[in-house]
Amino acid sequence: xxxxxxxxxxxFKNSLALLASHRFNLLMSAIANIVWTFGQIVSLQFLFTxxxxxxxxxxxxxxxxxxxxxxxxxxxxxxxFNNHGELQTKILEGELDTLLLKPVSTxxxxxxxxxLIAQIIPLFIAVAPLIVIGIRDLRALSVHDVLFxxxxxxxxxxxxxxxxxxxxxxxxxxxxxxxIRDMVMxxxxxxxxxxxxxxxPIQLVFVFFIPLAxxxxxxxLILKSPQNMFLILGLEIFTLIVFYFISxxxxxxxxxxxxxxx
Amino acid sequence: MSKYxxxxxxQLSQIATYREDLVFNWLFKLFQMLVVYALWSIxxxxxxxxxxxxxxxxxxxxxxDSFTTAKISxxxxxxxxxxxxxxxxxxxxxxxITLWIKQxxxxxxxxxxxxxxxxxxxxxxxxxxAPSSIINLVVxxxxxxxxxxxxxxxxxxxxxxxxxxxxxxQLQNVINLLLNIVIGRYIPLYLFPENLQNLIAxxxxxxxxxxxxxxYQGFATxxxxxxxxxxxxxxxxxxTIFAWFLYSKGVKVYEANGS
Numbered sequence: 001x002x003x004x005x006x007x008x009x010x011x012f013k014n015s016l017a018l019l020a021s022h023r024f025n026l027l028m029s030a031i032a033n034i035v036w037t038f039g040q041i042v043s044l045q046f047l048f049t050x051x052x053x054x055x056x057x058x059x060x061x062x063x064x065x066x067x068x069x070x071x072x073x074x075x076x077x078x079x080x081f082n083n084h085g086e087l088q089t090k091i092l093e094g095e096l097d098t099l100l101l102k103p104v105s106t107x108x109x110x111x112x113x114x115x116l117i118a119q120i121i122p123l124f125i126a127v128a129p130l131i132v133i134g135i136r137d138l139r140a141l142s143v144h145d146v147l148f149x150x151x152x153x154x155x156x157x158x159x160x161x162x163x164x165x166x167x168x169x170x171x172x173x174x175x176x177x178x179x180i181r182d183m184v185m186x187x188x189x190x191x192x193x194x195x196x197x198x199x200x201p202i203q204l205v206f207v208f209f210i211p212l213a214x215x216x217x218x219x220x221l222i223l224k225s226p227q228n229m230f231l232i233l234g235l236e237i238f239t240l241i242v243f244y245f246i247s248x249x250x251x252x253x254x255x256x257x258x259x260x261x262x
Numbered sequence: 263m264s265k266y267x268x269x270x271x272x273q274l275s276q277i278a279t280y281r282e283d284l285v286f287n288w289l290f291k292l293f294q295m296l297v298v299y300a301l302w303s304i305x306x307x308x309x310x311x312x313x314x315x316x317x318x319x320x321x322x323x324x325x326x327d328s329f330t331t332a333k334i335s336x337x338x339x340x341x342x343x344x345x346x347x348x349x350x351x352x353x354x355x356x357x358x359i360t361l362w363i364k365q366x367x368x369x370x371x372x373x374x375x376x377x378x379x380x381x382x383x384x385x386x387x388x389x390x391x392a393p394s395s396i397i398n399l400v401v402x403x404x405x406x407x408x409x410x411x412x413x414x415x416x417x418x419x420x421x422x423x424x425x426x427x428x429x430x431x432q433l434q435n436v437i438n439l440l441l442n443i444v445i446g447r448y449i450p451l452y453l454f455p456e457n458l459q460n461l462i463a464x465x466x467x468x469x470x471x472x473x474x475x476x477x478y479q480g481f482a483t484x485x486x487x488x489x490x491x492x493x494x495x496x497x498x499x500x501x502t503i504f505a506w507f508l509y510s511k512g513v514k515v516y517e518a519n520g521s
Contacts, residue, residue, distance in 0.1 A: 028432030035439040043301075043448035050305035050453075176282040183286040189297050197300060 007104060008112060015115040026118050033122035037130060040066055040192075057194050057224075064134025065220045069191045070127045072157060072215040077119040080111045080161060081185065084168035088178045091171055096258065107165060107251060138223055148229055149222040155236050156214025160185075162243035163210065169247065172254025184210055191216035211239050265355060266363055273367030284371055288324075291376075295323035302450060313390045318450050318475050320383070320391075324376035325406070326471030327447075329369055330413045332434045334361050338421030339430045347516065358418060358509060365414055394480025401487055402478040408494045409474060412466050415501035422505065425512030446472040452481065463489065466497045 019026060041063065048059040057065070087110055090096045099109050135141070167184060170177035187210055195203050195217040206213045214236050221227055277284070299319045306312050338361060341347040350357040384391040393399040420434050427433070442448060444467045451459065451472030462468045463486070473490050476482040482490070 022429065024427070025429050025432045028436055032432060032435040032439055035436055035443075039439060039443045039448055042443060046449050046453075047301060047305060054301075054304055176286075179283045179286040183290050186290050187293055189294055192297060193300050 004104070004108060007108075011112055012115050012117070015117050018114075019117050022118075026121075029118050030121045030125060033126040037070070037122075037126040041130075041133075055194055055197050058137070060134050060137050061220065061224055062192075062194075063130055064138075064223065065194065065216055066192050067127055067130030067134050068153065068219050069188055069212075069216045070130060071123070071153075072160065072191075072212075073188055074119050074123050074127060075157060076160065076164070076185070078116050078123075080164060082116055083111050083113050084164050084181065085178055087168045088171045088175070091258070100255075106255070110168070111161075111165065134220075135223065141223060145222055145226070148227075149219040152222060152232060152236060153215055153219040155233075155240055156211065156218070159211050159236065159240050159243050160215055162240070162247045166243065166247040166250050169250035169254050172250075172257050188212060188216075207235065208239060211236075211243075214239070266359065269355075269360065269363050270367055273364050274371060277367060277371040284375070287372065288375055291323045291327055294327075295319045298323075298448065302453075314452075314479060314481075315450060317391055317479060318446075318452070320380065321475050321478065322446065322471050324380065325373060326409065326474070328372035328376065329406070329410050330470055331365070331368065331372075332417050332420070332438060333368060334365050334414055335417040335421030335424075335434050336431055337361050337364065338418070339424040342421075342424040342512075342516065343428070351513070358505070361418070361421075362414060369410065393478050398477055398480050401482075402474050405469065405474045405477060405490065405494065408491075408498065409469050409471065412469060412494060412497055412501060415498065415505055416466065418505050419501060419508060422508040422512050425508070425515055441467055441470070445470045446475075452476060464493060466494075466501075469494050469497070 044059055044062055044066070047054075048062075054062055087096075090099070090110070096106075099106055102109060164181060164185060167177060167181035170180065174180075187206075190206070191212045195206060195213050198206070203213075206217070218227075218232050218236075222232070299316060302315055302319075303312055306315050341350065341357075347357065350360065380391065393402060417434070420430055420437065423433070424430050444462055444465075445451070446454075451462070451468070454462070463473075469490065473482065473486075477487060477490075
């Protein structure tokens, strides 16, 4: 574990050095994130001038839902999204051979090699305001609810990481894996709408197949009103176990199938 | 001319090689469309209002979102930054036209299936999807072509800034996101307050989808249509002159070395 933390520290340092050489892009990226958040808040406020509530959700609830969605998106970008996207190139150009020879987990290296430090800034300038606005008018929150919401969010993020890992592992079998992964992960947009708005089959998709509900809907719902902790955590842990085994199976079979080209 | 036709064919076959990417792109657009439609459908009570909203977002996401890609500025920036522009300048072809053809190939590939899908929808539900009249359809088609010209001139201008600014990709992102607020992507353009609509009507933003859809659905008056074509022509002229100016200045300051 300590070995991996040390390696991650090295990844972070390298990424920081790289970031310094793209200052203009960093500034523009920060502005882009603020503009996006501003655009979303404006459109929600405009929508709520025409309606009183969205299926029982107030504007602040919707902002909080958006905030959790964005929190997940930026953390995913900082940690692993682009790295998983580069697996295809690594396979095609034979770079993976070098990684396979290293005395560390290949999945760890593939997932965390580059840290997108630039995306940490939006967490403060774009996501934090959304969450602050979102929780402003909520009922009196107990420590229990806040902790419960954070735990559900954290486990949900691990589940989504495993989903991304599984989908990127498909690169060992098909050339289109990255496009499939991008499309699946881009469904995050859908999480801006409360889950109950969708028909039941789509709700099931967002709980069991693309479990976005655990990073957006449920954390918000827990803060909005008291929820059955065992049911949500039970569902989430079940999904976590299933995705863990799926990801390990895909990678095991994929690496067996892989033949080096370097 | 034949060399550009050849380039177009080559580009189309190249894009066709990655047709799965196109399918995923369409599916992604469909998701986006459903999200915004779902959001705004709550605020619309009458069936006619819902139909109008549905056609608005269908046309917006399946067509106009495909037309307005920023690839030209990215290609241009990459070529200028990497020095690859030199290889184009040595060839008997016009560099900006080459990029425009690449862009046209991409647009054609992206809109073929949406057109087919929309025609099927039109056949099944003409009461919802049909244009309000033949004239409105003609206005829609011509203004859509002008939308592509205006947009591509605009992104060419952004790309040309690469002669002076190191990286323009994030600048392009910021501009796109700002535009998204006013072109009717987050909020349907026809729901904007009237004063704001009148103001936007004088800018190119109005002609990146909103105006065309209004015309298609028969909600644009003849006065608005005439004004629209006039404003679009002015912007096309302004952007063409500015792009030409930047390109001629940029090529003069451009330096490259290597093999």
